[in-house]
Amino acid sequence: MIKTFLFLIGGKSLAFLQELGGILVMLVQSLVWTFTPPFRFRNLIKQMEFIGVKSIFIVVLTGVFSGMVLALQSFHGLRKFGGESLMGGIVALSLAREMGPVMTSLVVNARAGSAIAAEIGTMRITEQIDALKMMAINPIQYLVVPRIWAGILVVPLLTAINILVGIVGGYLVGVELLNINSGVFIDKMIKMVEISDLVQGMVKSIVFGLILTLIGSYKGYNTQGGAEGVGRATTEAVVITSVATLIGTYVITSLFFK
Amino acid sequence: MIRLVNLNKSFRSQPVLQNLNLTIPSGQTTVIIGRSGGGKSVLLKHIMGLIRPDSGEIWVDEEEINRLREKELYRIRKRFGMLFQEGALFDSMTIGENVAFPLREHRKMTAKEIEKAVAEKLALVGLSGVEGKMPSELSGGMRKRAALARAIALEPDILLFDEPTTGLDPIMTATIDNLVIDTQKRFQLTCVVISHDIQSVFRVAHNIAMLSGGKIIEQGPPETFRQSTNKIVQDFLLGRLPEQSAQNT
Numbered sequence: 001m002i003k004t005f006l007f008l009i010g011g012k013s014l015a016f017l018q019e020l021g022g023i024l025v026m027l028v029q030s031l032v033w034t035f036t037p038p039f040r041f042r043n044l045i046k047q048m049e050f051i052g053v054k055s056i057f058i059v060v061l062t063g064v065f066s067g068m069v070l071a072l073q074s075f076h077g078l079r080k081f082g083g084e085s086l087m088g089g090i091v092a093l094s095l096a097r098e099m100g101p102v103m104t105s106l107v108v109n110a111r112a113g114s115a116i117a118a119e120i121g122t123m124r125i126t127e128q129i130d131a132l133k134m135m136a137i138n139p140i141q142y143l144v145v146p147r148i149w150a151g152i153l154v155v156p157l158l159t160a161i162n163i164l165v166g167i168v169g170g171y172l173v174g175v176e177l178l179n180i181n182s183g184v185f186i187d188k189m190i191k192m193v194e195i196s197d198l199v200q201g202m203v204k205s206i207v208f209g210l211i212l213t214l215i216g217s218y219k220g221y222n223t224q225g226g227a228e229g230v231g232r233a234t235t236e237a238v239v240i241t242s243v244a245t246l247i248g249t250y251v252i253t254s255l256f257f258k
Numbered sequence: 259m260i261r262l263v264n265l266n267k268s269f270r271s272q273p274v275l276q277n278l279n280l281t282i283p284s285g286q287t288t289v290i291i292g293r294s295g296g297g298k299s300v301l302l303k304h305i306m307g308l309i310r311p312d313s314g315e316i317w318v319d320e321e322e323i324n325r326l327r328e329k330e331l332y333r334i335r336k337r338f339g340m341l342f343q344e345g346a347l348f349d350s351m352t353i354g355e356n357v358a359f360p361l362r363e364h365r366k367m368t369a370k371e372i373e374k375a376v377a378e379k380l381a382l383v384g385l386s387g388v389e390g391k392m393p394s395e396l397s398g399g400m401r402k403r404a405a406l407a408r409a410i411a412l413e414p415d416i417l418l419f420d421e422p423t424t425g426l427d428p429i430m431t432a433t434i435d436n437l438v439i440d441t442q443k444r445f446q447l448t449c450v451v452i453s454h455d456i457q458s459v460f461r462v463a464h465n466i467a468m469l470s471g472g473k474i475i476e477q478g479p480p481e482t483f484r485q486s487t488n489k490i491v492q493d494f495l496l497g498r499l500p501e502q503s504a505q506n507t
Binding site for chain 2: 119122130135
């Protein structure tokens with residue numbers, strides 16, 4: 001019984017380390033191929049459009065409602081000790097440091113991370129990746145590098161949009177619905193939010209952009225077993241990225257508060 | 259000439275190729291036959307350098323390709339064209355873009371020259387005018403022909419076919435066979451075909467090699483091959499179960 005349990009734990013740990021190793025190898029290969037010509041700007045632009053432009057609507061939608069619910073929650077919490085005036089600062093601070101990067105990463109992961117895994121996975125099982133190799137084209141350079149750089153470049157921009165519309169949503173609820181003074185709302189926001197808070201949010205979004213495209217690409221690239229395999233790769237990519245995002249936000253926050 | 263010398267490959271301790279030796283002459287069509295799951299595609303992927311052997315040598319002319327690094331392999335692969343089992347056309351591109359893709363990557367040609375070359379290659383496979391269509395809009399046979407047009411776009415010396423007629427009706431099978439024969443003749447290519455469609459094999463082959471138990475058990479021109487006294491070869495050619503042939507003897 002204990003032996004079986006230990007074997008199970010050992011097997012899972014080995015599989016985890018193997019997976020982690022594979023992801024790191026892909027990251028290193030991507031870095032090497034980034035600086036090897038030919039540079040595939042057209043692919044980069046295409047991926048920036050897919051991951052970035054096509055995610056704007058859903059990022060705006062989640063941003064507005066995040067800001068609105070933050071305003072509502074903080075109003076009812078702060079009212080207990082007469083601190084409603086701090087609402088603007090709390091909403092902006094939460095969005096800039098945490099909610100903005102995390103929410104943006106999760107929705108972009110659900111939309112684009114899953115699509116990356118599915119697309120590359122389908123290319124793997126239909127031998128399109130082998131076809132690239134046969135045409136003397138490195139698939140990491142052609143498929144993975146543009147996606148990773150697109151993620152690193154556009155997720156921070158999407159996060160900035162998310163934070164901005166979140167603040168607007170918080171302002172609308174706070175000022176228009178809950179009658180907080182507009183000047184107070186903006187004043188507290190300016191006083192409480194510092195440049196380092198914005199930097200923290202941007203650092204997180206860059207890391208999350210890398211994680212979601214790297215894991216999506218890795219899972220797709222290593223797909224095995226037909227349509228079922230593509231489904232499995234897609235699910236695993238979304239789940240692992242979501243968990244990595246939440247762990248990552250804790251690690252980065254703790255590093256900033258050191 | 260392609261030479262495979264004492265090739266061994268196992269997957270998870272399951273041997274697929276065992277001390278395999280095979281010589282593929284230049285300027286001819288060699289067909290490798292064998293049962294499904296017998297390692298034919300694995301053998302083809304070794305020739306392309308997509309799979310590395312556990313031991314043994316793979317020679318393409320004077321170069322031992324299994325010792326080459328991935329980047330050096332790209333130089334060799336430009337000499338190869340490959341028709342994959344399902345075509346492996348890029349489904350995010352039109353047929354025209356698919357055929358143009360290797361030219362854009364490896365040739366310094368203007369857009370007009372590429373357009374002309376694409377039309378030429380598509381005409382060769384009898385698919386003029388489908389440049390704007392997506393792969394999903396074509397039938398299985400048309401997709402394979404389009405994939406052949408892409409495979410010959412860079413005018414390779416060596417053309418590999420992985421079960422080119424699987425899943426096609428007899429008429430389309432004959433059409434693809436004729437294309438293989440015409441393409442080989444026209445460009446004097448070295449062709450390697452993986453197949454288990456016996457009619458098709460005898461139509462296109464200059465040489466036939468049979469893979470069984472991880473080894474080449476018989477090799478020769480079609481006439482000699484047909485007369486083989488090897489029981490496994492005869493069972494395969496006649497579509498006979500091994501126990502049936504045991505009863506007959």
